[in-house]
Amino acid sequence: DAGVIQSPRHEVTEMGQEVTLRCKPISGHDYLFWYRQTMMRGLELLIYFNNNVPIDDSGMPEDRFSAKMPNASFSTLKIQPSEPRDSAVYFCASSSTLVNTGELFFGEGSRLTVL
Amino acid sequence: GQNIDQPTEMTATEGAIVQINCTYQTSGFNGLFWYQQHAGEAPTFLSYNVLDGLEEKGRFSSFLSRSKGYSYLLLKELQMKDSASYLCAVRRWNSGNTPLVFGKGTRLSVIA
Numbered sequence: 001d002a003g004v005i006q007s008p009r010h011e012v013t014e015m016g017q018e019v020t021l022r023c024k025p026i027s028g029h030d031y032l033f034w035y036r037q038t039m040m041r042g043l044e045l046l047i048y049f050n051n052n053v054p055i056d057d058s059g060m061p062e063d064r065f066s067a068k069m070p071n072a073s074f075s076t077l078k079i080q081p082s083e084p085r086d087s088a089v090y091f092c093a094s095s096s097t098l099v100n101t102g103e104l105f106f107g108e109g110s111r112l113t114v115l
Numbered sequence: 116g117q118n119i120d121q122p123t124e125m126t127a128t129e130g131a132i133v134q135i136n137c138t139y140q141t142s143g144f145n146g147l148f149w150y151q152q153h154a155g156e157a158p159t160f161l162s163y164n165v166l167d168g169l170e171e172k173g174r175f176s177s178f179l180s181r182s183k184g185y186s187y188l189l190l191k192e193l194q195m196k197d198s199a200s201y202l203c204a205v206r207r208w209n210s211g212n213t214p215l216v217f218g219k220g221t222r223l224s225v226i227a
Contacts, residue, residue: 042219
């Protein structure tokens with residue numbers, strides 16, 4: 001079975017540019033999460049969706065960040081304009097309420113560097 | 116609010132046993148998770164505790180005390196491939212798959 005698929009794996013961009021990160025959750029999973037990981041702050045939740053509906057976006061740093069989930073198999077996280085402090089690894093994860101533990105399955109991450 | 120504490124780094128010898136502790140203070144509790152993350156890779160699920168006690172899974176065991184807000188991950192017969200970061204995470208609410216709140220992780224180095 002395919003796991004969570006993220007693209008791009010690596011992105012290097014210049015300050016002020018728009019960045020779009022993509023995620024395909026595991027088929028049949030009804031929850032999707034976007035996390036950001038840095039050495040200083042660890043894994044931080046940005047936003048999560050249930051059945052394609054955003055439930056909590058209180059972790060989104062500021063208006064420069066936006067996320068969408070137009071259907072059950074695709075989500076995007078957009079940063080516009082990007083800043084050097086946005087440099088981090090962005091993880092997408094999905095889970096299913098049918099799994100007893102409700103564990104999160106993570107994608108391989110998108111490593112973003114903003115110069 | 117929530118606060119999850121675990122040691123930043125630990126070193127242990129191949130073949131030995133190591134215990135990684137985690138303490139938490141969260142508003143609401145619905146399970147504690149341990150994840151393993153090798154450098155440059157995604158976190159992968161190791162264990163889940165929702166009731167007090169010990170859960171054993173091969174060389175790995177995880178313990179939970181809800182009254183003390185305390186958990187530990189026990190790794191036995193350490194192997195070099197166990198060198199990784201170990202993340203403690205708590206699910207706060209009691210309905211649905213609400214998000215996990217993660218600690219900053221413990222970087223374990225296994226030496227020969």
